Amino acid sequence: MALKRDDKKNNNVLSRQIEQKYHPDSVLPKNPCVLPRDKLIVIGSSTGGTEALNKIFAELPRGLPPIVVVQHIPKLFSASLVARLNAHSQIDIFEVNAKTQLQNDCAYVANGDTHVVVSYESGKYYASPLEANRVSRHRPSVDVLFRSTNNASGKNALAIILTGMGDDGMIGMKELFDNGAYTLAQDEASCVVFGMPKKAIEIGAVREILPLQKIAQRIVDYAHNRIQNTGKKEPDLQV
Numbered sequence: 100m101a102l103k104r105d106d107k108k109n110n111n112v113l114s115r116q117i118e119q120k121y122h123p124d125s126v127l128p129k130n131p132c133v134l135p136r137d138k139l140i141v142i143g144s145s146t147g148g149t150e151a152l153n154k155i156f157a158e159l160p161r162g163l164p165p166i167v168v169v170q171h172i173p174k175l176f177s178a179s180l181v182a183r184l185n186a187h188s189q190i191d192i193f194e195v196n197a198k199t200q201l202q203n204d205c206a207y208v209a210n211g212d213t214h215v216v217v218s219y220e221s222g223k224y225y226a227s228p229l230e231a232n233r234v235s236r237h238r239p240s241v242d243v244l245f246r247s248t249n250n251a252s253g254k255n256a257l258a259i260i261l262t263g264m265g266d267d268g269m270i271g272m273k274e275l276f277d278n279g280a281y282t283l284a285q286d287e288a289s290c291v292v293f294g295m296p297k298k299a300i301e302i303g304a305v306r307e308i309l310p311l312q313k314i315a316q317r318i319v320d321y322a323h324n325r326i327q328n329t330g331k332k333e334p335d336l337q338v
Contacts, residue, residue: 120235120236121232121233121234121235122234122235122270123234123235123240123242123243123246123270123271125231125232125234126214126229126231126232126234126240126243126246127216127229127243127246127247127250128250129246129249129250129274130250131249131250131253131274131278132219132249132250132251132252132253132254132255132278133253133254133278134253135255136219136251136252136253136255137164137224137252137255138164138255138256138257138321138322139164139165139167139201139217139224139248139251139252139255139256139257140163140164140165140166140167140256140257140258140259140318140321140322141166141167141168141169141217141244141245141248141256141257141258141259142155142166142167142168142169142258142259142260142261143168143169143170143241143244143245143258143259143260143261143263143267143268143272143295144168144169144170144171144241144260144261144262144263144295145170145171145237145241145261145262145263145264145265145267145292145294145295146171146262146263146264146291146292146294147261147262147263147290147291147292148170148171148261148262148263149170149172149180149183150291151261151262151285151289151291151311152168152170152180152184152261153183153184153187154311154312154315155311155314155315155318156184156187156188156190156192156206156315157187157188158315158316159188159189159190159315159318159319160189160319161189161190161204162203162204162322162323163190163203163204163318163319163322164203164322165201165202165203165205165206165207165224166190166205166206166207166318167195167201167206167207167208167209167215167217167226167244167248168206168207168208168209169208169209169214169215169239169240169241169243169244170208170209170239171237171239171263171267172211173211174210174211174212175211176211177194177208177209177210177211178194178210180208181193181194181208184206184208188206190204190205190206191204191205191206192205192206192207192208193205193206193207193208194207194208194209194210195207195208195209195210195213195215195226195227195228196210196228197227197228198225198226198227198228199225199226199227200223200224200225201217201223201224201225201226207226209228209239209244210228210239211239212238212239213228213229213230213238213239214228214229214230214231214234214238214239214240214243214244215227215228215229215239215243215244215247216229216243216244216247217244217247217248217250217251217252218247218250218251219251219252224251224252229243231243234267235265235266235267235268235269235270236265236267237265237267240267241260241267241268241271241295242267242268242269242270242271243271244271245258245268245270245271245272245274245275246270246271246274248271248275248280249271249274249275249278249280252280253275253278253279253280254278254279254280255280256275256280256281257280257281257282257283257318257321257326258271258272258275258280258281258282258283259282259283259284259285259314259318260272260282260283260284260285260295260296260299260305261285261290261295261296261311261314262285262289262290262291262292262293262295262296262311263290263292263294263295263296264292264294264295265294265295265298266294266295266298266299267295268295268298268299269295269298269299269302269304272299272304272305273299273302273303273304275304276303276304276305276306281306281307281321281326282299282304282305282306282307283305283306283307283308283309283314283317284296284299284300284305284307284308284309285308285309285310285311285314286308286309286310286311288310289310289311289312290311296308
């Protein structure tokens with residue numbers, strides 16, 4: 100049956116709303132941290148990311164700063180992802196369903212239907228779920244996590260962008276890079292989809308490009324002050 104004119108108009112409006120690509124400004128103001136603070140690790144991933152995360156977390160030892168993760172995944176599957184990562188990791192992994200104080204040797208994964216934002220209060224980091232519109236076409240959004248990390252931790256953070264389709268994370272990673280944070284991207288050869296890392300690299304937001312099998316060790320290097328972060332504004336891009 101043919102649609103009436105009003106029905107077609109409503110469907111077109113709905114389609115434009117679905118396709119609208121909201122900027123992180125629509126969810127969280129930009130207020131970069133410039134103070135020395137504790138270390139914090141943030142990771143963003145999408146297509147192929149569950150396997151990439153599993154490999155990384157299986158290789159991580161204890162003795163690490165807190166880790167916060169956004170993986171594009173349906174709400175029904177985020178809890179099972181956390182359980183799977185926990186089964187193969189020495190660190191403890193939790194889903195972020197309420198405001199949570201971040202602890203060393205722990206990772207915190209956004210649930211599949213809300214953003215996760217990092218804050219810094221009274222000398223402690225917190226991760227909180229945030230119900231808001233999709234940003235960079237996603238909820239949870241890597242851009243929201245990275246924006247909040249730049250606000251809370253700034254140059255003290257390590258930000259990692261893994262395999263995934265699209266460009267979510269590009270904006271937030273560039274903000275972190277410009278603020279002096281150390282930024283890593285997974286290389287093309289080890290990505291299932293070289294979309295998100297490629298976009299971040301193209302805009303000059305990435306300090307270093309690494310194959311998946313070297314990322315866990317780089318996290319350890321960062322935790323133990325074995326990465327020389329000069330705060331310069333040019334990427335190294337070494338593989």
